[in-house]
Amino acid sequence: MKYNIAVIPGDGIGPEVVRETILVLEKIGELYRHKFNFTEALAGGCAIDACGEPLPEKTLKVCKSSDAVLLGAVGGEKWDSLPGNKRPEQALLGLRKSLGLYANLRPAILFEQLKDACPLKSEIIGDGLDICVVRELTGGIYFGEKGQKNTNFGKSGYDVEIYSEEEVRRIAKDAFEIAMKRDKKVTSVDKANILESSRLWRRVVKEVAVDYPEVTLNHMYVDNAAMQLIRNPKQFDVIVTTNMFGDILSDEASMITGSIGMLPSASLGGNIGMYEPVHGSAPDIAGKDLANPIATILSAAMMLRYSFDLEKEAYSIEKAVKKVLDQNYRTRDIASEGAEVIGTKEMGRLIREAL
């Protein structure tokens, strides 16, 4: 089979982690006889520098005519003082909205081999962690009306959090479907004691739950969820929540695994999925062969699984990553005592070798 992949290396360490990932995919292509076509496109800070806008029309076109998008990372201090709609992050928002990527899947997994890097005590972590955060990605306060106006208290800035039944229904369904393939437990996070949008959210999630009698559903307020992730993260299987709460909780969940340089993500919804590491562009270590390419390589595995239905190939990448970790090779960010510390390229090479 032939697959067209749009590649957005982006800023900071983006290009170098994407480079290793492409090489991994090419190796998979050889081994399993698939043809991957890569088309590079600009987005984020580098696109601002080159074309004056974070998400050029041409990039969007490339993405829309591909089967999936692989993204490195966008953003950096360099562009932080630009006005809101001119920032690198707009590229992400634009891609999410234009491609209809309403479901953001963020697995928070503790890698056995990195147990020591986990910030939580071992009593809490026990034999590991495996949470899947399902974040709504094209609605809520990110995309609601926003602006400035004058009120009794003077000049004000505002943003509208808004969710429709339909928006909640489709993300809730996805969460339940995912739970069916896992431990059959969904925790829906909202702030229904305060927010009208959350009350609608909760009601619709309950309605959807009726079709999934095997799945246990519970509801949790976002403040409590932020605590429970620390107190007892093992209670969670699938967490489904809004765009804003998901932004916060998925980052918190990533951090408690202690494996943040390792975590991939998938954004789904339309015909074209987008795959990117959870970590950012880390401009301070860019171009130094220090970055950990594993999160991006595992994002490619998710691409094989979710966009191309190549489960065997996806699994073989995941297995290769574990093998290299078992051999005690580490990039600097995940290094512990006694480990062999290696660079970005060497990590990529070893993973390909392990395939």
Place this chain on the structure above:
Amino acid sequence: MKYNIAVIPGDGIGPEVVRETILVLEKIGELYRHKFNFTEALAGGCAIDACGEPLPEKTLKVCKSSDAVLLGAVGGEKWDSLPGNKRPEQALLGLRKSLGLYANLRPAILFEQLKDACPLKSEIIGDGLDICVVRELTGGIYFGEKGQKNTNFGKSGYDVEIYSEEEVRRIAKDAFEIAMKRDKKVTSVDKANILESSRLWRRVVKEVAVDYPEVTLNHMYVDNAAMQLIRNPKQFDVIVTTNMFGDILSDEASMITGSIGMLPSASLGGNIGMYEPVHGSAPDIAGKDLANPIATILSAAMMLRYSFDLEKEAYSIEKAVKKVLDQNYRTRDIASEGAEVIGTKEMGRLIREAL
């Protein structure tokens, strides 16, 4: 001096922890020759049961004619299915708004004696934790316009996050003033890469900072803050943020201390301050003499300090609490191996004895 204190025992464990706290204050009165007058009033679930509304007019009157308010806890599953504006939580929102309590101070402290209860590894915690979260409490999405409407996607629920320059300025000033008495570091948390209200927030905080050249200010996105609290909580001194982000982050910060049954809070702004424990009403252990009264007792200490300017008296309560902990007495929630586990009343008695 004579001080009038409105007392709202509330629901669940509220009444029993408040009872011990009143006895502590009376002991302080004896020792330091102050007269504390206590006037009880209903709010929360018990007020719904008794008067059909969470915050009766009479309660508000009692509070408004007092010098300070001491609150136990409100809420419980029993009232969870009531419509939004009839829930126990409305009592809190009503009190905050009517008394103009725009500044919520939530110290997140790791008690030396409870180090073992901390969920984070000891390398991360080092010699302790002492963060003060300053949460805006009468603005933002909690009090913005909210409702339901029909959109292209069908029936929708919405809530408006809105901040005026004036609202941001006053809470920012408070945060800087507090930082001046501490380690002179303020971290302002927002989501300025997405939200218009956050961009206004960040701009105004920067303006206020000009008047506090000794204080180091940094800005952090809320998703990053949720991670940094786990990765490296010791970087924080004062965190200032919005109502919604503060709700989430202050709970997260409480939890990482492992001392949540110990943490007090103060809500300030107008002439009358309100003081309450950070923990909830815990209906499952209500009336069983199991609850930890320390958070409420320490809230009373904050009352003495902030509302009555009785620093010596406040400090003596805090010292008494530490002494009892040093003697290895613990309520069940904070019990560790080798500790003497005692009930609510006995904990109150020992603290009074230690005064």
